[in-house]
Amino acid sequence: MPQGSYGKIRVWDDFVGPDNDLSWGSGTVKVGNFGFVSVNEGSFEWTIDEPGGIVAITTDTGDNDNAALIAGTFKPSNGGVQLEARFKVSSLTSAIYVGFTETLALATPVMPAEFATATMTYNGSGGMVGFQYDVDGTTDDFRAVGGDAGASAGTTRAADTVTNGIRANETITADEWYIARVEVHPDGNATLWMGHKGGLGGDLQLVAEYITAPITNSDLFYGVLMVENREGSAVVLEVDYMNVEGFRDWAVD
Numbered sequence: 001m002p003q004g005s006y007g008k009i010r011v012w013d014d015f016v017g018p019d020n021d022l023s024w025g026s027g028t029v030k031v032g033n034f035g036f037v038s039v040n041e042g043s044f045e046w047t048i049d050e051p052g053g054i055v056a057i058t059t060d061t062g063d064n065d066n067a068a069l070i071a072g073t074f075k076p077s078n079g080g081v082q083l084e085a086r087f088k089v090s091s092l093t094s095a096i097y098v099g100f101t102e103t104l105a106l107a108t109p110v111m112p113a114e115f116a117t118a119t120m121t122y123n124g125s126g127g128m129v130g131f132q133y134d135v136d137g138t139t140d141d142f143r144a145v146g147g148d149a150g151a152s153a154g155t156t157r158a159a160d161t162v163t164n165g166i167r168a169n170e171t172i173t174a175d176e177w178y179i180a181r182v183e184v185h186p187d188g189n190a191t192l193w194m195g196h197k198g199g200l201g202g203d204l205q206l207v208a209e210y211i212t213a214p215i216t217n218s219d220l221f222y223g224v225l226m227v228e229n230r231e232g233s234a235v236v237l238e239v240d241y242m243n244v245e246g247f248r249d250w251a252v253d
Contacts, residue, residue: 001151003242003250004243004248004250006246006248007079007178007247007248007250008246008247008248009074009245009247009248010136010244010245011033011034011071011223011242011243011244011245012033012241012242012244013031013033013034013050013054013199013241013242014053014205014240014241015031015032015046015053015054015151015172015239015241016052016053016144016187017032017046017053017055017238018200018222019065020155027126031044031055031057031069032055032079032160033071033234034069034070034071034242035069035070035071035079036067036068036070036107036110037068037104037107037109038059038060038065038066038067038068038118039060039064039065039066039092039108039109040058040060040062040063040065040069041060042057042058042059042060042065042234043057043058044056044057044058047057047222047238049183052240053240053241054236054238054239054240055239056236056238057069057133057236057237058235058236059227059228059234059236059237060234061229061232061233061234062232063228063229063230063231064230065227065228065229066109066111066136066226066227066228066229067109067227067228068104068225068226068239069226069239069242070104070121070222070223070224070225071222071223071244072193072220072221072222072223072244073216073220073222074100074220074221074222074223074244074246075120075220075221075246075249076184076186076188076215076217076218076219076220076221076246077186077187077188077217077218077231078184078186078247078248078249079186079220079246079247080182080183080184080186080225080245080246080247081100081132081183081184081244081245081246081247082101082155082183082243082244082245082246083098083100083130083180083181083182083223083242083243083244083245084178084179084180084189084237084242084243085098085178085179085225085241085243086178086179086239086240086241086242087178087180087225087237087238087239087242088112088126088164088174088175088177088237088239089174089175089177089227089236089238090174090175090184090235090236090237090238091174091233091235091236091237092127092135092140092170092172092174092231093135093142093188093229093230093231093233094133094135094226094227094228094230094235095111095115095133095134095136095191095227095228095230096131096132096133096134096142096161096225097111097131097224097225097226097235097249098130098180098182098224098225098226098244098250099112099128099129099130099132099145099180099192099223100127100128100129100130100182100184100215100221100222100223100224101113101124101126101127101133101184101221101222101224102124102126102127102128102148102215102219102220102221103123103124103125103126103128103221103222104124104222104224105223105242109226110123110124110227111123111126111132111226111228112128112130112132112145112198112224112226113128113130113132113145113147113165114132114134114136114137115132115133115134115137115143115164115165116134116136116137117136117138118137118138118164118167118237119164120143120145120152120163120164120179121133122145122147122150122151123150124150124215125149125150126148126171126219127147127148127149127153127214127215127216127219127221128145128146128147128208128214129145129146129147129183129184129190129192129210129214129217130144130145130152130167130180130182130192130216130224131143131144131145131180131182131192131194131207132145132165133172134230135181135230135231136230139167140166141167141169141170141172142167142170142180142194142207143164143165143167143168144165144166144168144174144192144194144207144208145162145165145166146162146190146208146210146214146215147214147215148214148215149150150226152164152214153213153214154189154190154209154210154212154213154214154215155210155212155213156208156212157209157210157211158208158209158211158239160176160208162208162214162216163212166192166207166208168194168207169203170194170196171196175235176196176200177196177197177240178195178196179193179195179196179204180192180193180194180195180247181193181194181195181204183219184215186215186216186217187209187213188213188214188215188216189209189212189213190208190214190215191207191208191209191210192205192206192207192208192209193205193206193207195205197218225237225239225242232238244246
């Protein structure tokens with residue numbers, strides 16, 4: 001039973017912060033209302049040549065250097081969790097993950113899922129559900145992924161083959177906005193949506209609807225938006241907004 005008035009937990013930022021430069025080193029820092037972790041150093045800058053508030057995150061120049069906005073942890077069984085973010089990347093020589101992950105090393109974060117040639121690798125021992133883009137794939141696209149214990153998991157209403165992710169069938173273009181929405185229901189099933197300025201009417205399009213849970217609903221998850229460079233040069237991830245929501249556990253010990 002609820003024990004107070006604030007059952008929903010929400011982390012939101014429109015990144016209408018100050019126009020200033022900020023460099024980071026090791027450890028966890030704050031970017032607006034979100035936590036932030038990375039491999040190696042980099043910098044932030046608030047973008048002012050576009051309206052509405054945008055933060056630009058520039059990675060370091062080493063191959064596989066990454067940077068991640070994070071919030072959490074959240075338990076889907078408490079009432080479900082959802083994440084939505086609008087973002088773009090300066091170069092397609094990169095990888096992106098946006099969604100939920102159980103495994104996240106705060107000292108040296110690792111991309112939850114990676115795609116090379118035609119094979120998806122599910123990293124870590126925990127669950128995940130989200131979207132992955134990787135320039136190392138033969139065909140560029142965002143792919144809906146769901147899995148646990150280092151392997152894909154779950155089944156979809158459309159009976160998709162989930163092993164190597166489910167294509168969003170987007171035209172991947174540098175410096176264009178994408179919107180990802182990931183909903184994980186209390187039973188652990190998930191619905192994933194993707195939108196792009198060149199998409200059908202600009203609306204979010206359903207990419208995957210899991211009817212058998214790809215994750216364990218009682219596990220704890222971080223909401224994550226991560227970029228990783230792939231060719232030893234800095235990559236800029238611009239984020240217009242990010243929202244992560246879950247519910248409080250009212251259980252009494």
